[in-house]
Amino acid sequence: MAYEPPTHTVERSLRATTGAKVIAGVDEVGRGAWAGPVTVCAAVTGLRRPPDGLTDSKLITPKRRAPLAAELESWVTSHALGHASHDEIDAMGMTAALRLAAVRALEALPVRPDAVILDGKHDYLGGPWRVRTVIKGDRSCVAVAAASVIAKVRRDKMMAELGVDHADFDFAANAGYPSPVHQAALAERGPTPYHRLTWAYLDALPQWRHLKKVRSWADESVPEIEGQLGFDF
Template identity: 80%
Template sequence: MPYEPPTHSVERSIRATTGAKIVAGVDEVGRGAWAGPVTVCAAVTGLRRPPTGLTDSKLISPKRRTELAAVLEGWVTAYALGHSSPEEIDELGMTAALRLAAVRALEALPVRPDAVILDGKHDYLGIPWQVRTVIKGDQSCIAVSAASVIAKVRRDAMMAELAGVQGEYAGFGFAENAGYPSPVHKAALEDQGPTPYHRLSWAYLDAMPRWRHLKKTRLSAEAAALESGGQLGFDF
């Protein structure tokens, strides 16, 4: 099924209505995984024509995605990655962990963006960032598409490396599932229990009586408020 290529229309609108000169596209990967970090990429592209085939990373084959990421890393004006660890996800909850990773990515850029295009409908960044949320922004916005591809390829590579650490975690299939649920991943968890890279506040442990005692609850009241729809009212 063909997809319409992403454009700069949202970025042009932001520039015209706010006067912003530097606009970053932001996307995340790893939100639904059982293991590994949540990773956010912030990419600045300007208004140049993108490489051929750019779209949401989920719509591109792994081989083509890896090739495209290598091209994008040299094509974008700037990009940076931010991560939140499994421990931070367990303590803070996913909303606050996403914000932490996104802020790390944005602050690692060589220049501070005047505005941010955030994939999805929820603004998990909040003040002081000027944010425009775009549903399916990873398909429609060039900067967000670029961020989605780079984030996916980089995180997948990180998870594949874990599978090769002295062969210790090879049975979890991280090279194939990147820490997401899969039959191989589930079977290894039931047999060996969670690794240091697993999120211990996730519900998968509820279905594993042998390891259920390891489940953690979040310690942060602020994080609980965020997860239930409260406002972002603190800084990291």
């Protein structure tokens, strides 16, 4: 199936209506995984024509995705990644962990963005950035699509490395998502050191249910994150 290529429409709108000059596209990967971190990429692209074939990373074959990510890392004006670990996800919940990873990515950019385009309909980032949420932004916005591909390839590589000592879970193939192989290994061997232990999948595993943790932070604990990172709002 052919898809319309992403455009700079949202970036142009933000430039015209807000005066923003540096605009970062932000996307995440790993939200629905049972193991490993959640990873966020922030990418600044300007208004140049993107490489051919750029779209949402989920629509690109793994064979094409890796070389495209390498091309994008050289093509973008700048990019940075941020991660929130499985332990941080367990401690604070996914919403706050997403924000933590996004803040880490944005703060790692060489130039602070004037505005951020965030994939999806929910603003999990908030101030101090000016945020524009775009549903399916990873398919329609150049900067978000670039962030999507880079984040996916980098996290997949991380998960393959984490899975070296846990071959039965096949993290190199499933990246910590609940594939049949992953679920079978989990039922037999229990969670690895990289599994999220506050998640509901443990409820269906009586032999491992005792390992389930209770979240120590509320999912909305954004002030805690701000305090950790030293922001002055």
